[in-house]
Amino acid sequence: MYLARLIYTSVPTHDFSPDDISGILETARHNNREHSITGLLYFNHRYFLQCLEGSRSNINKIYQRILNDCRHQEPLLLDYREIEVRDFPEWEMAYLPETEQTRSLYMRYSPTGEFSPYHMSGESCHQLMLSLRKVLPAV
Ligand code: FAD
Numbered sequence: 001m002y003l004a005r006l007i008y009t010s011v012p013t014h015d016f017s018p019d020d021i022s023g024i025l026e027t028a029r030h031n032n033r034e035h036s037i038t039g040l041l042y043f044n045h046r047y048f049l050q051c052l053e054g055s056r057s058n059i060n061k062i063y064q065r066i067l068n069d070c071r072h073q074e075p076l077l078l079d080y081r082e083i084e085v086r087d088f089p090e091w092e093m094a095y096l097p098e099t100e101q102t103r104s105l106y107m108r109y110s111p112t113g114e115f116s117p118y119h120m121s122g123e124s125c126h127q128l129m130l131s132l133r134k135v136l137p138a139v
Contacts, residue, residue, distance in 0.1 A: 003080065003086065004056045006063055007079040007125050009117035010048045010072040018045070020071055029092040037062055038088045040129055040136075044098035048072055049117050051129050053086045079122025087130060090139040096132055104129045 021043065032038065037054035050066075051058050066076055088094055096102060098115070107113040108131070109124040118124055 001055045001057070002082050003053070003084070003085045005079070005087070005126075006052045006059050006077070007122055007129070008063070008066075008077050009052060009125070010047065010050075010075040011046065012043075012072050013070065016071055018043075018097075021097075022073055024030040025095055026095060026098055026121065031062065031065075038086055038091050038093070040088050040091065040094045040096065040132060041131055042096050042098075042102075042116070044102075045064050046104065047115065047117055049125060049129070051126070053083070053088060053126075056082070056098060059093055074117060078117065078120075078125050083134050087133060091136070094133075094136050096135060099135075102132060 023046055025041070028041070033056075035054060035058040037058055039051045039053050042049045052062060054062075083105060091113060103115075106115050108118055109128040112119065120128070
């Protein structure tokens with residue numbers, strides 16, 4: 001059973017409200033715990049950027065469900081690879097909204113200085129997520 005990481009981006013649907021996040025996280029954390037999935041969900045009101053870590057088969061299962069979710073659209077797979085170690089082992093699904101502090105990270109990874117994952121490489125998105133990890137509250 002191989003450890004793998006998947007990173008994708010998507011756009012919330014028009015009727016999506018930031019209040020929906022808490023429901024998504026509740027379900028996500030429950031399911032992810034059962035499937036030994038960890039990761040990070042970042043949201044800036046325009047885009048979702050999410051990283052899922054776990055066994056190849058479980059990531060595949062959860063990602064299929066996420067793709068079918070009507071609360072977002074235009075999912076784009078940015079990176080998928082086998083990995084040696086997890087980046088977010090303590091989090092069933094860490095969540096970070098955009099703040100002034102997270103905005104200050106964009107210039108390093110984005111060609112425009114904006115958060116636009118559709119125009120960023122998978123590796124840039126991964127590196128951004130590693131920087132976002134430093135902003136997460138301690139578990
Ligand atoms: P069900 O609970 O049977 O729901 C079926 C469909 O109904 C869903 O796909 C969705 O389209 C819709 N739906 C369900 N609940 C609501 C609601 N409260 N409001 C509106 N529509 C709803 N799941 C995980 O397990 N792990 C994750 O890491 C994860 N990350 C997510 C990230 C994002 C950005 C989004 C939008 C969803 C995420 N989810 C995650 C939720 C996932 O898409 C599924 O809804 C969830 O896994 C339940 O799957 P299910 O097949 O049991 O669907």
